[in-house]
Amino acid sequence: MILLKKANDLRNYIDSQRKNGKPIGFIPTMGALHQGHISLIEAAKSRNQLTVCSIFVNPTQFNDPSDFEKYPVTTDTDIAQLLAAGNDVLFLPELDEIYPAGIKPIRIYELGELETILEGKYRPGHFQGVCQVVHRLLDIVQPDLLFLGQKDYQQCMVISRLIELTGYADRITIQVCPTLREKDGLAMSSRNRRLSVKDRHTATTIFRTLSFIQQHLRPGDLTALHNKAVAALSAAGFRVDYVSISDARTLHPCTDWDGQQQLVALVAAFLDEVRLIDNLPLTNAIAASR
Ligand code: PAF
Numbered sequence: 001m002i003l004l005k006k007a008n009d010l011r012n013y014i015d016s017q018r019k020n021g022k023p024i025g026f027i028p029t030m031g032a033l034h035q036g037h038i039s040l041i042e043a044a045k046s047r048n049q050l051t052v053c054s055i056f057v058n059p060t061q062f063n064d065p066s067d068f069e070k071y072p073v074t075t076d077t078d079i080a081q082l083l084a085a086g087n088d089v090l091f092l093p094e095l096d097e098i099y100p101a102g103i104k105p106i107r108i109y110e111l112g113e114l115e116t117i118l119e120g121k122y123r124p125g126h127f128q129g130v131c132q133v134v135h136r137l138l139d140i141v142q143p144d145l146l147f148l149g150q151k152d153y154q155q156c157m158v159i160s161r162l163i164e165l166t167g168y169a170d171r172i173t174i175q176v177c178p179t180l181r182e183k184d185g186l187a188m189s190s191r192n193r194r195l196s197v198k199d200r201h202t203a204t205t206i207f208r209t210l211s212f213i214q215q216h217l218r219p220g221d222l223t224a225l226h227n228k229a230v231a232a233l234s235a236a237g238f239r240v241d242y243v244s245i246s247d248a249r250t251l252h253p254c255t256d257w258d259g260q261q262q263l264v265a266l267v268a269a270f271l272d273e274v275r276l277i278d279n280l281p282l283t284n285a286i287a288a289s290r
């Protein structure tokens with residue numbers, strides 16, 4: 001594996017590989033890697049890509065400064081995992097390599113309703129920060145395939161929109177890969193390692209609640225089902241930001257289901273100060289696949 005810290009060095013290396021006919025598969029991350037990230041590397045390798053993984057904890061997407069400060073940094077074990085997975089290139093930039101002119105945004109991305117609902121509502125500015133860093137990374141890497149995890153369902157949709165907004169739609173294909181779960185159903189996440197033993201146990205309620213919604217979904221008014229899900233999480237000790245049964249392609253909440261509309265259930269909730277998100281497609285659509 002080649003480790004590069006400078007954007008120019010990465011660009012030059014990728015150009016040389018592209019000339020050799022290698023398609024470029026890009027996996028952007030903020031480190032604290034787990035098997036979910038590694039599954040993205042594996043998906044890229046299985047499609048014969050030169051795998052480029054970036055690790056950069058992007059300050060501009062944290063609406064809560066203490067969340068940024070507490071974000072786990074585990075570079076040595078990340079590198080070991082990437083080596084074991086056979087990753088080809090690791091991009092490990094410093095802040096000024098990503099933001100040479102400073103972190104102040106130079107562009108507002110028109111994300112429409114995606115910016116005001118669910119994560120957009122509870123994490124104001126978050127998706128602008130995600131767009132800012134992913135745009136910069138795409139400019140540097142210029143991948144053919146971009147690998148994203150379905151766990152960040154709304155982020156996949158935002159990045160899909162970013163690709164349209166920035167004119168990359170003809171050149172970059174997004175590959176959304178399934179959420180990886182622990183044996184007890186908890187979605188793998190870098191934040192899980194911040195949970196206490198007790199909260200780690202309680203956290204499994206999220207997947208049980210999503211499964212409950214899936215099992216009890218029937219055409220008609222969804223209010224009672226939604227309320228039961230919120231109540232189950234609250235009773236387990238969560239501080240719930242939202243539970244939403246949403247249109248799988250727009251994320252607009254659905255309150256009355258016609259039995260046809262493609263749906264996804266999404267949850268964001270705190271245990272102590274750790275915010276967890278998860279989702280479960282209730283029908284068979286994965287909205288962000290392009
Ligand atoms: O999902 C993440 O880890 C981050 O939001 C991303 C896409 C790497 C941008 O910083």
